Amino acid sequence: MTGRALAALGFLAVVAGMSAGVYHYALSQALEQVARRGQADLALAADRLTSQLQRYQEMAVLMAPHPVLGAGDRAAAEALLLSASDKTAALNLIHLDNAGRVLAQADAAWPEQHLRAPWVERAGHGALGWGLGLYGAEERRAYFYAAPRFGDDGRIEGALVVVVDLDKLEREWRGSRPAVLFTDAEGRVFVTNRSELLFWRREAGRPGLAPPEGEAPRFSSRERGGLEFWQVDWGPYIPGEILHLERDLPVIGLTAEALIDVAPARRLAGLQMAVFAALWLAFGALLFLAMERRRTLAQANRLLEARVEARTGELRRAQADLVQAGKLSALGQMSAGISHELNQPLMAIQQFAENGAAFLERGRSDVAVENLGRISALAARAARIIRNLRAFARNESEPMGRVDLVQVVAQAVELTEARLAAEGVELNWTRPPDPIAVRGGEVRLGQVFVNLINNAADAMADQTEPRRITVAIEDGPRPRVAVRDTGPGIADPERMFEPFYSTKEVGSGEGMGLGLSISYGLVQSFGGDITGKNAAEGRGAVFTVELDHWSEQKEAAA
Numbered sequence: 056m057t058g059r060a061l062a063a064l065g066f067l068a069v070v071a072g073m074s075a076g077v078y079h080y081a082l083s084q085a086l087e088q089v090a091r092r093g094q095a096d097l098a099l100a101a102d103r104l105t106s107q108l109q110r111y112q113e114m115a116v117l118m119a120p121h122p123v124l125g126a127g128d129r130a131a132a133e134a135l136l137l138s139a140s141d142k143t144a145a146l147n148l149i150h151l152d153n154a155g156r157v158l159a160q161a162d163a164a165w166p167e168q169h170l171r172a173p174w175v176e177r178a179g180h181g182a183l184g185w186g187l188g189l190y191g192a193e194e195r196r197a198y199f200y201a202a203p204r205f206g207d208d209g210r211i212e213g214a215l216v217v218v219v220d221l222d223k224l225e226r227e228w229r230g231s232r233p234a235v236l237f238t239d240a241e242g243r244v245f246v247t248n249r250s251e252l253l254f255w256r257r258e259a260g261r262p263g264l265a266p267p268e269g270e271a272p273r274f275s276s277r278e279r280g281g282l283e284f285w286q287v288d289w290g291p292y293i294p295g296e297i298l299h300l301e302r303d304l305p306v307i308g309l310t311a312e313a314l315i316d317v318a319p320a321r322r323l324a325g326l327q328m329a330v331f332a333a334l335w336l337a338f339g340a341l342l343f344l345a346m347e348r349r350r351t352l353a354q355a356n357r358l359l360e361a362r363v364e365a366r367t368g369e370l371r372r373a374q375a376d377l378v379q380a381g382k383l384s385a386l387g388q389m390s391a392g393i394s395h396e397l398n399q400p401l402m403a404i405q406q407f408a409e410n411g412a413a414f415l416e417r418g419r420s421d422v423a424v425e426n427l428g429r430i431s432a433l434a435a436r437a438a439r440i441i442r443n444l445r446a447f448a449r450n451e452s453e454p455m456g457r458v459d460l461v462q463v464v465a466q467a468v469e470l471t472e473a474r475l476a477a478e479g480v481e482l483n484w485t486r487p488p489d490p491i492a493v494r495g496g497e498v499r500l501g502q503v504f505v506n507l508i509n510n511a512a513d514a515m516a517d518q519t520e521p522r523r524i525t526v527a528i529e530d531g532p533r534p535r536v537a538v539r540d541t542g543p544g545i546a547d548p549e550r551m552f553e554p555f556y557s558t559k560e561v562g563s564g565e566g567m568g569l570g571l572s573i574s575y576g577l578v579q580s581f582g583g584d585i586t587g588k589n590a591a592e593g594r595g596a597v598f599t600v601e602l603d604h605w606s607e608q609k610e611a612a613a
Contacts, residue, residue: 070335078328083280085320090282093233093300093315100235101304101311103228104246108198108307111219114143115202116183119215124150124204132159146190146197146220152213153179166191174201178214187245196221196245221246234293234314251290284317294318400437403473404430455581457605458500460491460534464526467504480512483525491534492605495581503574507538507598510571514542534604539597544589551587
């Protein structure tokens with residue numbers, strides 16, 4: 056047997072075991088719900104029978120002292136009892152004296168076997184008597200209430216017996232669900248909504264029931280979770296597997312029992328098990344198909360690798376040629392970007408050199424030395440810009456450090472102010488009095504702001520007044536620098552940070568659209584964010600750079 060077949064059999068065995076566990080758990084939950092519902096149904100049936108019998112008990116107590124019964128007029132007394140019997144559907148009402156003689160009755164003769172019944176004797180002692188038994192020649196099932204009748208002197212003069220026809224009570228709920236039994240002290244089924252179980256008996260100390268005559272049908276009993284379950288074969292209207300519940304009713308001297316069908320609980324548990332198994336089998340089928348597909352793809356890949364390996368040398372040579380061509384193309388494109396980035400520092404160097412020569416001619420060597428220092432700083436900055444542009448092209452990055460954002464923006468303004476002045480662009484910039492420490496690289500961060508200012512100037516190159524650039528710093532949870540111009544705005548905001556995207560004409564000599572792309576990459580490398588949008592009021596665009604505050608603790612933890 057192959058490994059895949061063994062894996063499939065193992066998976067099926069696991070699914071079968073898990074499904075069995077799901078079935079048993081779901082069945083336990085369902086049986087608990089069935090038991091709770093069955094207890095509620097049993098309580099309802101018991102309350103119904105008790106309340107029905109209670110009406111006759113109250114009638115016996117209320118009618119016993121009626122003056123007509125003590126007047127000695129038998130005809131009037133029997134008329135009263137007959138009227139009460141007709142109105143309440145009682146089987147009979149009998150007025151007895153202390154000796155048990157019938158003084159008046161609503162229906163047929165009072166059976167002699169009831170003269171010494173316990174409920175009659177109890178009424179003779181001045182208490183309410185009750186009980187059940189078979190009444191009359193027809194042996195109709197009856198429930199008896201015997202209420203004592205007291206004379207004016209307080210002595211017991213007799214009793215009023217009310218005979219309740221249990222068959223009439225059963226007609227109101229016969230055939231309803233679930234099957235309900237009311238057994239007497241001898242374990243005999245005396246009241247039930249399943250007539251086929253009437254007079255069945257339970258042997259003392261043993262579960263189940265047996266018919267009064269003939270062989271007892273199949274029966275077995277078991278317990279599960281504190282509940283009693285029976286397997287029976289008691290006819291078409293009694294389920295084969297039932298949950299047996301019982302409830303004592305000492306008020307009427309009976310025990311209420313319910314036979315609850317558990318087949319719905321098993322069907323529900325089976326359905327849950329089937330759904331669980333189907334889901335896992337579907338998952339297994341998909342997993343098997345995926346593994347087969349992966350195995351097929353692996354075989355195809357091995358075949359393809361074998362075919363490709365034969366031409367590896369030729370492909371490597373072709374790839375090297377393409378890489379070299381790409382380097383040459385990128386070098387040509389980056390040269391224009393580098394020239395654009397260095398143009399303003401070189402112009403500033405030239406201006407400082409001319410000014411230094413003029414100051415030397417005038418004998419002001421101190422100012423000339425200051426200009427020479429600026430020339431040296433701008434030359435170093437130009438070298439750093441070239442190094443950083445090369446690092447950006449190679450996906451390199453230098454270590455982050457503490458940078459004074461105010462100083463960096465001031466240097467960027469200084470680098471670009473000569474060009475802006477020459478082109479007649481107004482620059483609004485107010486330097487904050489206090490430094491703001493952020494996380495970044497000084498040269499690369501300065502390059503970002505130079506790019507933004509130069510791009511703003513380029514955007515306004517072809518327009519007349521007003522041409523104005525506003526640079527503002529806002530300190531907060533994340534320091535922000537906003538560069539706003541009064542140009543035409545951003546034509547395509549979704550593409551403005553793409554490499555080589557530019558609105559300038561090809562061959563214009565004003566750059567190749569690398570400024571914003573480089574700035575975007577640099578700010579992202581600092582953990583910051585750069586956004587651009589058209590101004591909400593008026594014309595122009597606003598570019599905002601957000602950075603993180605420098606934190607010694609965070610850097611030490613990092």
